[in-house]
Structure formats: C-alpha cells, structure tokens
Amino acid sequence: MNEIIKKIVDIGLLPVFFNDDVETSKEVVRACYEGGAEVVEFTNRGPQALDVFRELVRWKREELPDLILGAGTILDAQTASLYINSGASFIVSPILNLEILRVCNRRGVPCIPGCMTPTEISLAKEGGAELIKLFPAKVVGVDFIKTIRGPLPHVMLMPSGGVDVTKENIHEWIRAGASALNIGTKLIRKDLIREKRFDEIKKLVEQCILWIKDARTR
Numbered sequence: 001m002n003e004i005i006k007k008i009v010d011i012g013l014l015p016v017f018f019n020d021d022v023e024t025s026k027e028v029v030r031a032c033y034e035g036g037a038e039v040v041e042f043t044n045r046g047p048q049a050l051d052v053f054r055e056l057v058r059w060k061r062e063e064l065p066d067l068i069l070g071a072g073t074i075l076d077a078q079t080a081s082l083y084i085n086s087g088a089s090f091i092v093s094p095i096l097n098l099e100i101l102r103v104c105n106r107r108g109v110p111c112i113p114g115c116m117t118p119t120e121i122s123l124a125k126e127g128g129a130e131l132i133k134l135f136p137a138k139v140v141g142v143d144f145i146k147t148i149r150g151p152l153p154h155v156m157l158m159p160s161g162g163v164d165v166t167k168e169n170i171h172e173w174i175r176a177g178a179s180a181l182n183i184g185t186k187l188i189r190k191d192l193i194r195e196k197r198f199d200e201i202k203k204l205v206e207q208c209i210l211w212i213k214d215a216r217t218r
Contacts (some may be wrong), residue, residue, distance in 0.1 A: 002110045004068055004090050005130045008039050009156065009179050012212035015205060016072055016092070016160070017188040018045035022055045026063075028188055029056060031198040033067050035205025041092050041182070043073040050082060057087035077103045084109050092182075094135050094160075096120045101127040112158065116140060118148060121155055131156045133182060137173075138162025145176040158182050165204060167211045174215035181212065 001009075008014050015032045017040075019025045025042070032040050042053050053071060060067045070090035071083035077099040080091050084107050091104050094114040104111035105128050114135040115121045124132050134140060137159035145157055159173050160182035173181060187208065192200050 002130055004039065004070075004110050005112075005156075007068060008131065008158075011037060011039065011209060012174070012180050012216070013037050013205065013208050014039055014041055014158065014180055014182045015187055016041040016043060016182055016184040018043040018049065018073075019193065020046045020048050020052060022052050022059075024193060025052055025056055026059055027196070027198045028193065028201065029060065029067065029069070030064065031201040032188070032205050033064055035202040036209045037205050038066060039068040039070070039090075041070050041072040041090075043184075044071055044079060044083070045073055050086060053083065053088070054086045074100060076100065080104060080111075081107075092133060094133070096124050098123070098127050101129060104128075114160070118152065121148065121152060121157075125152075125155060131158055131179060133157075134159045134178075136161035142172050142176045145173070145178055149177045156180075160184075165208060167214075170208060170211040171215040171218075174212055175218065181208070183208065 015037050068089045071088040072092035074080045074091050074093045080100045080103050090110040092112045096113045096115050101111050112131050112133050113124045113129050114133040115124050134157045156179035158180045159178050163181050163183050165186045
C-alpha cells in the first residue's frame with residue numbers, strides 16, 4: 001500500500017477545506033495537524049485556489065515538514081498536473097476520470113477518485129486507485145458500504161459528503177466498513193473560521209479521531 005494512503009487509513013480522517021486567504025488557510029492546516037490529522041486536503045474551489053495552495057506548500061515545508069498536503073476537487077488531468085507540479089502529495093476527485101488516474105500513476109502520486117456505483121469502484125480499482133472516495137455518501141448511505149463489501153471485500157472506501165461530526169454517525173460509518181472518513185465543512189466549520197476559533201477546530205479533529213479509534217476497537 002502507498003505510504004500516504006496508509007497514513008490516511010491509519011488516522012482514519014482526512015479533513016478537507018477551502019479558503020481563499022493564505023493566512024487563514026495556514027491556521028486551519030495547523031489546527032488539523034495539531035489535532036492529529038497529519039494529512040489534509042485543500043480543494044480547488046476558487047479562482048485563487050492554486051496560488052493559495054502554492055503558498056501553503058512553501059509554508060508547510062518550513063513550519064510543518066511532516067504534514068502531507070494534497071489537492072481535492074480535481075476534475076481533469078491538466079489540473080491534476082498543475083497541482084502535482086505545485087507540490088500536491090496526493091490528488092482527490094469527486095468523479096472517476098481515468099485520465100487523472102493515469103497522470104497520477106505516471107507521476108507516482110496517489111489518486112483518490114470519487115465513485116458512486118459498483119462499476120465505477122471496479123474501474124477505479126483497475127485504474128490503480130487504492131482508496132476510493134464514496135461520493136456523495138449522504139445519497140448512497142451507510143448500507144451501501146455493508147452491501148458492496150460482499151462482492152468487493154478488499155475495496156477501501158472513504159465516505160465524503162454526508163458524514164456528521166457526531167459519535168453515533170462516525171461509529172456507524174466505521175463499523176459499516178469505511179476505511180477512512182473525508183469531512184469538510186461539518187468539521188472545519190465556517191463560523192469557527194470566521195471567528196478565528198482555530199483551537200476549536202483542533203479539538204473537533206482530535207475528537208473525530210478518537211471516535212474513529214473507538215469504533216475500530218468495538
């Protein structure tokens with residue numbers, strides 16, 4: 001297994017966020033890292049996203065060298081290449097685009113594609129994806145993981161877009177067979193960012209990781 005994918009699975013949580021302010025983004029990344037999430041996804045959601053990402057990469061090399069920073073919401077191979085050239089350690093997409101997988105494979109960069117059906121999951125596995133983003137998780141639901149692991153027992157799925165930051169919901173996903181959880185605005189809440197309550201983001205990350213560990217031991 002790729003070391004970065006292994007790290008995501010071991011931690012069990014991949015926080016995901018976007019902010020168009022560099023300094024705010026640094027604070028969010030630091031809060032996630034100090035909370036125990038050593039792998040963070042920054043999404044390609046705004047016109048300045050790539051510029052902000054490049055600044056984050058430069059900053060983290062000096063301040064948080066152990067942090068693994070990847071790029072999400074990547075929809076095409078050209079954008080994947082831009083982020084890889086800018087220092088992305090992994091690529092996440094909400095869709096299955098086999099050309100993105102091919103680019104990442106050529107560059108030795110893990111790709112986590114988004115899938116919603118057994119066929120997409122199978123194609124992603126054939127394309128070299130080790131961890132697959134189940135998206136939108138809220139639509140397919142927890143039972144999908146339980147069911148899909150029958151015919152595809154070795155697939156590693158990471159629900160995204162529908163995981164609540166509660167002990168009950170996190171336990172439900174993990175005990176259904178989720179290998180990790182991809183959580184965005186319910187974890188890195190807009191109100192906490194707006195009010196610069198980054199320490200609370202750190203505490204939420206810590207709590208989520210504890211709930212994941214607890215669910216795995218039951």
